[in-house]
Amino acid sequence: MPSPAVDYARQHQSRFLDELKDLLRIPSVSTLPEHKADVRRAAEWLAAELTRIGMQHVEVIDTPGHPLVYADWLHAAGKPTCLAYGHYDVQPADPLDEWKTPPFEPTERDGNLYARGAVDDKGQMYMHVKALESLLATSGGKLPINIRVLLEGEEEVGGEQIAAFVQRHPERLQSDFALISDTELFAADLPTLCVGLRGMIYTEIEVRGAMTDLHSGMYGGAAPNPFVALCQIIAQLKDANGRVQVPGFYDRVEAPTPDELAAWKSLPFDEEHYRKSEIGSPTLTGEPGYGVLERTWARPTLDVHGMPGGFTGAGAKTVIPAKATAKVSMRLVPAMTAEDTFAKYKKFVESLCPAGVTVEVRLIHQGEAMVIDTANPYIEAATRALKEIWGKDTVFIRSGGSIPIVGDFKRYLKLPSVMMGFGLPDDNLHAPNEKFHIANFHRGIESIIRFWEETAK
């Protein structure tokens, strides 16, 4: 179907990309206090752009954390309302020395745009903005449906403020469905909708031994070593096969349907290629008896992200640290709950505490797992739009990641979410050399234009 908005987007590809680069140059790292002003600057940059393209009621909403950005256009009487969500904060860029070009100097290389946040999520979030511009510019300032835009600046640190806002102001966000572009294609050129997400609890285990750091020569053999104790705890959290040992951890796990499992088996996936090209470890790990897709989409897991404390510089310091901490998260699947899982985990960790030390288990943030019923008109409109732009039938996958806001939209706003993302599996999310395939940025904008046009029918 001819779409003037799609034509417009194609004519302005170069400018759209340049604008995205400007946004990527703002180091809006939400987890690092020293970047607080940068996070706000990104919010204000986006608010200005939403105003410029013709959105209304544009507002940078202050919160106790990083700000939200809101905008709307609500004059399509009788048409549905879409809540378009994205996040403009990014992960820290460290380790910096592994980036081939600086993380906040967007660089084009081999058809990709390299920068922290290129795909997660600035680049994908900005597709929504450019789809809106294309529609508004070619329809005399009108949109085919009603749109509310809601952007947050702390998705990478748990999204506490947007969750509170959604819970407190359902009337300001009243909509029929949500659109979220923070996921990926299953393979290059394969249009993909994500219909399931893992949940997460992110925790810290802190072990304390002596009241102060001690010299390991003077006190080694009498003073407890909190790192050894912490290692003894962590070693008991998973068995050699990667099965989590927390009692009752798997009790509530619901297996995917036989249909879903069969569909996953037909996806183009080569485990050995995946191991070599994406992981690069000698072997893969995880529970025996489950394929990689099932393990990463539909099985809960436990990972350790870092163990702060003690001496971590170059060379040798002979200290017995007073305390040691581990950052430990668990991915959850339907129908586990964050609350139940954390309670079981905390109790188990406390039960493992060795003599001579004390242990404290803290919950840093949480999000619930979910699956979306594919038999809804918005998912169907999305598959029609994707077929038109990509020339292929859509595949339905799940993601191993967690997008807690999808759960909040369901719980507080009763919205189904359409998770239409255009990242690629090797885009290095949360890692050095994050990138976004530039062709996918442009096809994403076109897909979103056509999706919104289709939902107006």
Next chain:
Amino acid sequence: MPSPAVDYARQHQSRFLDELKDLLRIPSVSTLPEHKADVRRAAEWLAAELTRIGMQHVEVIDTPGHPLVYADWLHAAGKPTCLAYGHYDVQPADPLDEWKTPPFEPTERDGNLYARGAVDDKGQMYMHVKALESLLATSGGKLPINIRVLLEGEEEVGGEQIAAFVQRHPERLQSDFALISDTELFAADLPTLCVGLRGMIYTEIEVRGAMTDLHSGMYGGAAPNPFVALCQIIAQLKDANGRVQVPGFYDRVEAPTPDELAAWKSLPFDEEHYRKSEIGSPTLTGEPGYGVLERTWARPTLDVHGMPGGFTGAGAKTVIPAKATAKVSMRLVPAMTAEDTFAKYKKFVESLCPAGVTVEVRLIHQGEAMVIDTANPYIEAATRALKEIWGKDTVFIRSGGSIPIVGDFKRYLKLPSVMMGFGLPDDNLHAPNEKFHIANFHRGIESIIRFWEETAK
């Protein structure tokens, strides 16, 4: 016995302390590359002071690492020669926020001088310099015996350069005994000589999983987690009682003699007071069946000092790090050797490597354990001097720490060492709020003056 040098030291206490403060203000942290110039500055400061007081052949000796400082006075014909050793480098000061006053702003409080290096070893090393000044100033520029001074700037990072120098230039260091003041009194007011040291191997275990950092949502359940693997390895290095599990680890351990054990039992030591005042943990740890003094002086141990890698900032980053490292050291006792122990440890760690990751074990530095025969004239001279200044009989103890240079002096120069130190057990070596009891600084100077005078007899 009246000593004009002791009188001189008593008259100049205030200036001696002020000079020490100047030296402590130089942040000569040998392990941190950013302090390289400060380490040299401390060496030059000391060379200038040795020249000023009348020592000869003063030289800052360049090495591939931090410099050595040498000086001598060799005109006491027919008298013995003492090699006076000390180190002017210090441990890093972190964690900075636990210091009550800044680590490089020496501060007097309750009769103590607080600063990084106050007791380890700038303050104790400087006692030698001030004893030399007192003797030279009161004897027309003469000393009762021959003295060579040798100071190093990398004791806290393994002392590689001084070890190489001692091995290469035994002729330049020809002496009859060494004096080292880098140990402590067993209790306040109890003159103490240290006659045994533990050795050490300081190692790093590096575990590598994926080829790059990965998102724990996308890859959790398939990608190996190097921290979990490292914890699984470390948890197997010690059992719940603190006994090291490396096969053959204890094979060569020689127990102290029954006489030595009996002498230790008569020392004023209260385990519960030690736990409360020095350690502060709920219980002590270590091998059952051995007392605290035996565990810390005469039993080998294993400690983890820190586990660099991954995400260690505030908040949450959902990364599966590509690699994780642990800094692990072992304290050795006679007749274990560093070489044999490292080989057994490396083999054991490699055998524990879980599937999906690779492990590398690196030796960072090493020093051998040793015991000194107390029946030698220099130890006897030391006990006479200590009795005179402190009014009490000397106790002979061991130290759980490692002073590798004592082994090098024995091996390459055939020297017995007199380890006459004046620190206190609660001086916070290697920890925040390191201090030196000011009265002990002054009594230490007097003890060393009298010791050198006694060795001339």
